[in-house]
Amino acid sequence: MTNQDIYYIDGEFVEASKAVIPVNDLALLRGYGVFDFLRTYGGKPFCVEEHLFRLKNSARLIGLPFPWTVDEVIEIVNQTLALNHHLESNIRIIVTGGPSDDFITPGSQPRLLVLVGELRHYPPEWYSRGVKVITVIGRRAIPGAKTINYLSALVSLEAAHGQGAVEAISIDRDGKVGEGQTSTVFAFIGDRMVTNEDGILPGVTRELILSLTEPEFAREIREITISELLQAEEIFMTASNKEVFPVVRVDDTVISDGKPGPRTRRVMELFRDYTARFALGGIN
Ligand SMILES: Cc1ncc(COP(=O)(O)O)c(C=O)c1O
Numbered sequence: 001m002t003n004q005d006i007y008y009i010d011g012e013f014v015e016a017s018k019a020v021i022p023v024n025d026l027a028l029l030r031g032y033g034v035f036d037f038l039r040t041y042g043g044k045p046f047c048v049e050e051h052l053f054r055l056k057n058s059a060r061l062i063g064l065p066f067p068w069t070v071d072e073v074i075e076i077v078n079q080t081l082a083l084n085h086h087l088e089s090n091i092r093i094i095v096t097g098g099p100s101d102d103f104i105t106p107g108s109q110p111r112l113l114v115l116v117g118e119l120r121h122y123p124p125e126w127y128s129r130g131v132k133v134i135t136v137i138g139r140r141a142i143p144g145a146k147t148i149n150y151l152s153a154l155v156s157l158e159a160a161h162g163q164g165a166v167e168a169i170s171i172d173r174d175g176k177v178g179e180g181q182t183s184t185v186f187a188f189i190g191d192r193m194v195t196n197e198d199g200i201l202p203g204v205t206r207e208l209i210l211s212l213t214e215p216e217f218a219r220e221i222r223e224i225t226i227s228e229l230l231q232a233e234e235i236f237m238t239a240s241n242k243e244v245f246p247v248v249r250v251d252d253t254v255i256s257d258g259k260p261g262p263r264t265r266r267v268m269e270l271f272r273d274y275t276a277r278f279a280l281g282g283i284n
Contacts, residue, residue: 006083008076008114013083021111026097030104031149033096034058038204038240039119040089042279045081046240048074050204051093058145059095065110066095073112080114088119090241094148122242127268130248130260132165133180133237135226139172143179143199153181167237169229169250172199177224179203183239187224187232188263193217196224205238205271212270217263234261236268243275244268 004015026032036055038045045051052070059066077091091114098109136156140147156168160181169185170178177185177196184203186195193213195206210219229235233256235247244267246260277283 005115005117006080007116008080008112010111010113013080016115019113019115021096021113022099024099024103025111026100026104026106027094027111027148029100030097031147031151032062032064032106033094033110033148034062034064034146035092035094035148036146037093038091040081040091041275042281043081043088044278045074045077045091046275046278047204047208048077050207051240054146054202054204055093055095058147059110061142061145062147064095064097064106065108067110068112073114076112076114080116084116086116086118089116090119091116096148120241122245126166126242126245128260130246130258131167132163132249133167133169133247134160134163134165134251135171136168137173138170139178139199140170140201143201146201150181156181165249166245167247171226175226177226177229180237180239183237183242183245185224185229186236186238186267187229188217188234188261189220189224189228189232191218193219193263193267194224194228195219195221197221198223203238205240205243208274209238209244209267209271212274213267216266216270230255232256234264236260236264244271 006013007019009019036051038051052073056066094113096111098107098111100107160168167180169180179200184206230253235255236244238244246264248255248258
């Protein structure tokens with residue numbers, strides 16, 4: 001009996017230490033591939049269809065074939081989960097560019113990988129006290145696609161960590177707010193909950209938050225400028241693994257009184273109630 005995680009690698013289930021793909025895969029050679037990332041609640045993959053629709057769309061946006069049905073991939077995800085024994089799991093589904101004869105032209109044999117691991121927990125203070133984020137200039141090349149190329153994200157996150165921050169929000173040259181490196185931005189501005197939609201990854205958590213909060217908060221889907229963000233009453237960010245986390249400082253600017261605001265706390269509560277109900281089987 002092994003203690004290792006079991007991964008699905010291109011048609012086979014293998015122990016993590018034996019999980020390999022050939023070096024002529026365009027994922028390695030050129031960073032050509034897409035992925036999606038989700039977690040379980042109550043051991044069940046959360047919003048799995050939404051994540052797979054986005055994965056398929058990411059592949060389409062970069063011209064990568066996706067020769068599986070969503071149901072086939074869900075089945076593989078469930079089989080991989082069943083071979084592992086974590087209480088709660090992270091699930092990373094990757095489609096690589098596959099082999100290429102000349103090391104640059106895409107072929108027609110993408111590889112599907114499903115990596116399951118124990119759920120990573122974030123520090124409770126992130127949620128009780130809120131976090132600092134920094135801003136960086138830039139936008140991803142194909143924002144609607146979750147590609148495997150996180151080069152600038154890694155550099156930006158390292159810069160954030162060096163400044164005691166946990167995320168970096170990309171701002172474009174016109175001062176328009178984009179997204180975090182691995183999360184979506186929301187702000188309460190006046191009596192509105194505001195979030196942008198152009199030039200960002202369509203966050204699965206973002207979509208869920210918009211629907212859960214619909215009865216309680218008036219919202220505006222529009223661009224946010226950096227000066228609006230710095231003067232916002234409350235800011236929070238969302239991501240599948242980090243859920244909903246309050247932002248109380250952006251660069252050197254303290255947001256409002258520097259504490260998570262009541263509306264953000266309410267959004268966190270709505271999200272937690274929803275995921276708790278999902279875990280107990282009350283929601284499909
Ligand atoms: C660039 C980017 N934006 C937003 C998100 C949040 O998306 P989701 O809520 O679907 O996890 C992610 C997730 O990793 C991301 O990489």
